[in-house]
Amino acid sequence: MFRHRLLRAFALAGAVSAVVAACSPAGSGNAGKKSHGPLVVARTVDLDGLDPAVATAFGTVQTLQLIFDTLLRTDADGRLVPGLAKSWETSKDGRTLTFHLQQGVRFHNGDALTADAVVATLDRVRDEATASVVRSNLLAVTKVTAPDPNTAVIKLSHPDGSVLHTLTLTGTAILDPADIKAGRLAQAANGTGPFKLAGRTQGQKVDLTANSAYFGGAPKLPGVEFRVIPDENSILAGLRAGSFDAGVLTDPNVVAQAHGGVKIAKTPSMAYHALMLNGRRKPLDRLPVRQAIACAIDRKQVVDTAVAGQGTVTGPITSPGYHLSPTDGLPCTPGDAAAAKKLLGGTTVDLKMLVMSGGYASAVNEAQNLQAQLSKIGVKLTIDQQPTNVYVKRWSKADFDVALALNGGMSSPYLMYARYFGDGASLAKAAGLDSPPIAKLLAQAGASTEERLSDATVAQLQRTMLQQSPWVWLFTDNNVVATQPNVKGLGITADNSLRSLQSATRG
Amino acid sequence: MTALRAVGGRVAGLAGTLIGVAVVVFALLRLLPGDAIDANLGTQAGLLTAGQRAALRRYYGIDQSVPHQFVTWIGQVLHGNLGVSVNSGTDVATLLGSAIPVTVELAVLATLIGAPLGIALGVLAAGRPGGARDLGVQSAGLLGLALPEFVLASVVVAVLGAVFRYFPSAGTFVSLSQSVGGNLSQMIYPALVLAVGLAATVMRTTRSAYLDVARSDFVRTARGKGLFPRRIRWRHVLRNSSVPIVTMVGIQFGYLLGGTVVIEQVFALPGLGRLLLNAILQRDYAVVQSAVLLIATGFVVVNLAVDLIYRALDPRTAET
Numbered sequence: 140m141f142r143h144r145l146l147r148a149f150a151l152a153g154a155v156s157a158v159v160a161a162c163s164p165a166g167s168g169n170a171g172k173k174s175h176g177p178l179v180v181a182r183t184v185d186l187d188g189l190d191p192a193v194a195t196a197f198g199t200v201q202t203l204q205l206i207f208d209t210l211l212r213t214d215a216d217g218r219l220v221p222g223l224a225k226s227w228e229t230s231k232d233g234r235t236l237t238f239h240l241q242q243g244v245r246f247h248n249g250d251a252l253t254a255d256a257v258v259a260t261l262d263r264v265r266d267e268a269t270a271s272v273v274r275s276n277l278l279a280v281t282k283v284t285a286p287d288p289n290t291a292v293i294k295l296s297h298p299d300g301s302v303l304h305t306l307t308l309t310g311t312a313i314l315d316p317a318d319i320k321a322g323r324l325a326q327a328a329n330g331t332g333p334f335k336l337a338g339r340t341q342g343q344k345v346d347l348t349a350n351s352a353y354f355g356g357a358p359k360l361p362g363v364e365f366r367v368i369p370d371e372n373s374i375l376a377g378l379r380a381g382s383f384d385a386g387v388l389t390d391p392n393v394v395a396q397a398h399g400g401v402k403i404a405k406t407p408s409m410a411y412h413a414l415m416l417n418g419r420r421k422p423l424d425r426l427p428v429r430q431a432i433a434c435a436i437d438r439k440q441v442v443d444t445a446v447a448g449q450g451t452v453t454g455p456i457t458s459p460g461y462h463l464s465p466t467d468g469l470p471c472t473p474g475d476a477a478a479a480k481k482l483l484g485g486t487t488v489d490l491k492m493l494v495m496s497g498g499y500a501s502a503v504n505e506a507q508n509l510q511a512q513l514s515k516i517g518v519k520l521t522i523d524q525q526p527t528n529v530y531v532k533r534w535s536k537a538d539f540d541v542a543l544a545l546n547g548g549m550s551s552p553y554l555m556y557a558r559y560f561g562d563g564a565s566l567a568k569a570a571g572l573d574s575p576p577i578a579k580l581l582a583q584a585g586a587s588t589e590e591r592l593s594d595a596t597v598a599q600l601q602r603t604m605l606q607q608s609p610w611v612w613l614f615t616d617n618n619v620v621a622t623q624p625n626v627k628g629l630g631i632t633a634d635n636s637l638r639s640l641q642s643a644t645r646g
Numbered sequence: 647m648t649a650l651r652a653v654g655g656r657v658a659g660l661a662g663t664l665i666g667v668a669v670v671v672f673a674l675l676r677l678l679p680g681d682a683i684d685a686n687l688g689t690q691a692g693l694l695t696a697g698q699r700a701a702l703r704r705y706y707g708i709d710q711s712v713p714h715q716f717v718t719w720i721g722q723v724l725h726g727n728l729g730v731s732v733n734s735g736t737d738v739a740t741l742l743g744s745a746i747p748v749t750v751e752l753a754v755l756a757t758l759i760g761a762p763l764g765i766a767l768g769v770l771a772a773g774r775p776g777g778a779r780d781l782g783v784q785s786a787g788l789l790g791l792a793l794p795e796f797v798l799a800s801v802v803v804a805v806l807g808a809v810f811r812y813f814p815s816a817g818t819f820v821s822l823s824q825s826v827g828g829n830l831s832q833m834i835y836p837a838l839v840l841a842v843g844l845a846a847t848v849m850r851t852t853r854s855a856y857l858d859v860a861r862s863d864f865v866r867t868a869r870g871k872g873l874f875p876r877r878i879r880w881r882h883v884l885r886n887s888s889v890p891i892v893t894m895v896g897i898q899f900g901y902l903l904g905g906t907v908v909i910e911q912v913f914a915l916p917g918l919g920r921l922l923l924n925a926i927l928q929r930d931y932a933v934v935q936s937a938v939l940l941i942a943t944g945f946v947v948v949n950l951a952v953d954l955i956y957r958a959l960d961p962r963t964a965e966t
Contacts, residue, residue, distance in 0.1 A: 187686075187733050187928075195687050267697035270705070272690045274698065325735055341734045341741060342916045342924070344818060366818065369911040369920065372800050376807030497927075498688075527688065528680025528929070535692040546689065558693065566692045 177346065177362035178626065178645055180637070181374045182387035185367045186345045189336070190324040191312035192264050192271040197635060200309045201387075202345055202365060204636050206247075207312035207330030210238055210257065210291075211303060215632065216460030217550040219303055219590050223252065223313055223331065224291075233298025233588035238291045244354045246315045247328075247335045254285030259316040261293070273310030275565050276554060277302065298588045304551035333358050333641040343367055359644045375401075378621055384645060385622040385629055387637075390500045391449035397621050404630045405617040409457045409548025412441075412450075412501075414492075414509060414611040416541050418572030422488055423540065429608040430470050431482035432541075435516045436509060437474030438465070442614045445504035450614040455604040457548040457615050458555065459633045461597050465612070468605030479516045487517040493539035494522055495530040505613070506543050537568050548615075550634070552597050553584040560609070561585065572609035652957075656950045660943070667942040668723075671935055672716050682706040682732065682929040706732050707931075719935065729932035731925070738936045741921060746940070748819065749917035751829075752909070753902035755837035760844030761895045767845065768852025768891075769884060775857060783849065790846030799839045799912040806835070815914045836913040840906060844898050851894040855887035862886070888959050896952035903944040 184198030191203045210224040224238035244252040261283045264271045279299040284292045295302065305311060318327045328336040333355065334347035345365040349358040366383065368374045371393040374386040378401050388394050397403055414432070422428045438452040454465035471478035494506045503524065510520045520541070525533065534542055549555040559570035560577040567573065580600045584592055605612075620631040629643040683702045684691050694702070703709040710718070722729055728738035771783035806812045814835045820828035859865065860883050868878050907919035918937060925933035 188735070195690050267695060268701045270694065270698040270701045272687065272693045274695075275693045340818075340916075341736055341744075342920065366914075368914045370800075370803075370914070373803050373813070373912055373914055376803045377813040378807075380807040380811045380813035382813040527927070528678065528684050531684040531688055531691060532680050534689055544689070565695075566689075569689070569692055 175361070177348075177364040178360045178384045178629075178640065178643065179364045179366060179382070180385045180387065180620075180640075181366045181368045181377055181383040183367070183369055183371060183374070183389070185342055186339060186365070189326065189328040191309050191314070191330075192260075192269050192273070192324070194309055195272060198365075201635055201637055202347075203309055203312065203328075203330075204332070204638055205334040205347060205363065205640060206328055206332045206336055207309065207314075208332050209308065209312050210306045213304070213307050213459070213550045213634075217458050217591065217633075218460065219307065222307070223257075227303070229300075229303075229588055229590075233300075234295045236293040236295070236302065238293075240289045240291065241354050242289070244331050245352060246331050247350060248315065250315050250317060250329075252313065252331055253288040254291040255288070256313050256316050257291035258283045258285050259319050260314045261311065263314070263319055264311055271310050273305060273308055275558065276305040276308075277311075298586055300587050300589050300592075301551050301554045301557070301585065303590055304549065304554055307550065333638075334363060337362065353641070355641065358641045360640065363640055375621070378623070381623070383623075384626050385620055387631070388619040388621055389616070391446035391616065392500065394449050394617065394619050394621075395447040397619075400624070402622045402624055402626070403619060404622065405619045406631055406633050407451045407453075407457070408616045408618045408635070409459070409550070409633045410545055411453055411455075411457045411548055411615050412505060412613040413544050413546060414541055414613065415539075415544050415569075415571055416608070416610055417537055417539055418574075418609055419537065420540060422486075423490075423571075426608070427482045427484070428488065430606075431479045431516060432513065432518060433469055433605070433608040433611045434471040434473060434482060435476055435479035435518070436512050436611055436613070438613050440474070440512065441505055441508050444508045445501045446614070446616065450616050453612055453615045454601050455556065455610075455612050456552050456597055456601045457633075458550050458552050458597075460591070461552070461594060463598055463601050466605060468602035469608070470606070474512075476515045483516055483518070485517075487519065489519045489521070490540040491523045492520045493530060493533060493542040494524045495543070495545075496524045496526055498527045498530065499545050501616075502543060502545075509543070535566075535569050537571050539571075542571075548633075552592055552600060553581060553587075556600075556604070557581050557585055560604075570609065572607070574607045574609055576603050577607055577609070652953070653950070656946075656953070660946045660950075663946055664939060664942060668720065668935070668939060669716075671938045672719070675929070675931055675934055676712050678929070680929070681708055682931070685927065685929040686733070719932070723936070723939070728936040731930050731933045733925075733928050733930045738932050741933060742918070742936060742940060745916060745918045745921045745937075747821065748915055749903060749906065749910075749919065751822065751833060752837055752840065752906060752915065752917060753899055755833055756840035756844055756902055756906075757895065757899050759837055760841030760898075761848055763841065764845035764848025765852050765884075765891060767849040769856060769879065771849065772853045772856035772860065773879075780853075784853075787846040787849045790842045791850075793842070795839060795843060795906075796908045796912060798842060799836070799909055802835055802839055803912055819916050832913075832915070836906075836909045836915060840902065840909055844895075844902075847898060848891065848894055852887065852891050855890045856883055859883050859887045885959070889956055892952055892955050892959065896948055896955075900945045900948040903948065904941045 182198060186202045187196050187199050188194060191207050194200050194203050209222045211219050212222040214220050223241055223244060225241045227236060227238045229236055240254060263269050264273055265277055265280060279295045279297055279302060280293055281296050282294040286292060315329050318324055318329055333350050333353045335350050337346040337348045339345045348362040349360060351357045368377060371388055371390045375393055375397055377383045378386050416423045416429050418424055418429060442448060442450040442452060452465050454463055456463055466473050492506055495502050506522050510522060513520055533539055558564050558566045560574055561581040562578055580603055584596055618631045618635050620629060622629050625646040627644045627646060628639060630639045631637060731738055731741055767783050771780045774780055815832040820832060822829045865878060865883055868882050907923050910917040910920040922937045
């Protein structure tokens with residue numbers, strides 16, 4: 140009798156859940172099948188602030204890139220292309236940069252864009268009180284002026300071609316001077332970009348609507364809705380269920396499963412995985428020891444074991460448009476344990492490897508693979524796993540023998556490494572090595588007025604960096620966006636931008 | 647009267663507990679290495695000049711001495727002001743106000759499903775100890791306890807997506823007031839996953855408590871008097887085994903109120919656990935401090951409620 144009742148209770152519970160499941164609300168399913176409404180993009184991160192000058196988090200930058208515009212942009216090959224400036228020129232002495240603004244551009248609140256906005260924005264970024272990390276790239280700037288409403292002029296203390304590349308970063312996005320004056324940048328989100336901020340629910344979603352008056356052409360989509368889904372497996376499940384139109388994926392193991400009914404667009408990231416060697420500590424102060432470590436590591440094996448093959452072996456330069464051999468400059472073939480052992484001179488080395496836990500998915504897998512590979516030449520790595528905050532503190536002070544890192548890349552190779560290895564570099568301590576040959580090449584690159592450093596200059600820089608082996612460069616991840624088959628034209632760039640949403644369509 | 651005195655005593659104890667929690671959580675957060683600047687900027691924090699760092703310390707409110715920060719915070723809390731989340735710029739009260747209903751509902755649903763199921767299975771297993779039914783239920787219970795929540799949750803999400811083309815919560819949470827059906831369709835699966843572990847724990851407690859009581863003299867007497875086995879089972883044995891069962895359900899419910907981080911992550915539910923986890927990672931002190939205080943209050947209140955239920959179930963406890 141009791142058993143019968145129990146069975147009945149189970150049956151009833153099953154029926155109730157089936158009914159509840161059947162009443163799934165429209166909002167939770169089948170975004171991909173709707174042809175109206177915003178394009179729903181799922182990602183693990185949220186928008187955590189509205190001020191571009193201080194935006195550093197990946198989700199925040201990715202969102203603000205759609206709301207704001209910069210003076211210049213880069214194309215897929217890292218070349219400078221017009222943004223809010225339709226053209227620009229550099230004076231012969233390389234100390235004056237003049238920008239001619241696009242005509243008829245308006246901020247989302249209706250205010251017209253003038254050169255005063257450029258002056259106010261760049262002055263604010265250069266102000267220490269703003270605490271923008273981009274400021275360190277603008278130290279050569281002495282003055283920003285607006286000779287007329289459509290022209291902005293930047294004066295430099297010395298020629299510095301990298302300033303132009305800095306003007307492509309979201310940290311220098313042009314703001315409405317009225318917002319700066321009123322101190323409302325944390326609330327305003329008043330840009331000139333292709334989408335306007337329509338609303339946000341903290342930790343859940345960000346709503347953007349199309350800016351029909353966008354100077355680059357109105358977006359074809361009515362809007363974009365970013366949804367915060369903290370787990371990437373859930374993003375994939377939601378894509379398969381048709382709940383999202385697109386999903387941004389960063390975990391290589393999830394990317395490896397993303398097939399069947401889901402379209403994948405991927406671009407090698409500019410961010411790179413590297414094993415940073417502290418060349419100020421023994422025995423890493425000796426070049427042959429650093430080179431032995433660099434030679435012993437088979438990068439492809441790291442990619443295959445740590446990120447399920449979802450990565451690209453790289454050398455120091457990850458800026459788009461430069462196609463260089465990732466290991467040309469090393470004194471031996473990577474993975475050649477015998478040659479590496481010879482460089483080490485038969486000695487054994489014990490090192491502690493600082494590894495970030497919880498920061499990115501592949502860190503521990505990479506660490507274990509490197510540990511196994513280096514043990515073959517007598518380098519014993521002990522993994523020292525630390526949470527992000529502890530890692531950052533110790534990384535900044537170079538409190539490590541070796542550190543496994545995922546560092547950000549930039550479209551300018553000079554900007555990418557001058558902060559580590561240049562003279563007076565702000566991250567010189569963390570870099571772990573003062574290398575005069577690298578610093579010399581960076582100084583030459585910095586003084587160049589070329590908008591894009593020549594292939595020869597960059598190749599020489601990369602060869603020298605590999606020869607000096609301050610670090611071991613391993614691989615870059617793929618930036619991945621997965622979409623429903625009916626979404627066309629949505630791609631992701633090397634710097635994780637989704638600006639292609641401006642021209643993307645949904646069939 | 648005794649009950650009132652007991653409640654009064656507990657409320658006084660609650661204040662003491664909360665002051666203790668406030669001091670501990672405040673101190674622990676400051677003892678953690680790294681501050682909000684490192685947490686938010688990561689390795690880019692190295693690019694800041696001393697002046698920029700000072701400006702950010704002012705912005706995050708960590709430029710004052712720790713005792714000064716503590717006194718300011720407690721003063722604000724006592725005035726009903728929980729502060730502002732420095733990362734989102736939103737009132738902490740607003741953030742907590744939107745997260746609490748999600749977690750409370752999830753905890754209630756999981757308990758409503760898991761507790762009766764656990765009790766029924768416990769009684770079923772204890773009916774014939776050592777028999778096939780007992781073995782089956784105990785094995786299922788062990789499996790329920792051993793199966794990590796994140797595995798079960800991930801499997802549920804993956805199967806629903808791949809096989810049924812259904813994703814329970816696509817990131818936009820539907821509250822009960824917006825749509826009962828919509829809300830339950832989002833909450834039922836995470837609640838079921840949570841209920842598995844809860845039911846297994848309650849089943850084991852019920853089984854052992856039931857067996858203890860079933861061997862008592864008064865049960866033998868009842869049987870000897872010729873009472874129906876069902877009446878003995880439910881009215882006498884189960885009722886007298888209820889104190890440890892209620893305790894266990896109370897403890898489990900309290901834990902669930904503390905936030906079900908993994909489940910909220912996998913099912914994308916904007917509850918207290920997710921809010922707290924993100925706030926800890928970003929060193930958003932105001933949010934962590936207030937959320938922990940709130941969780942502690944919830945835990946103490948649930949314990950108080952459990953004590954009062956004891957009195958109703960077993961009047962002897964009121965005398966001690």
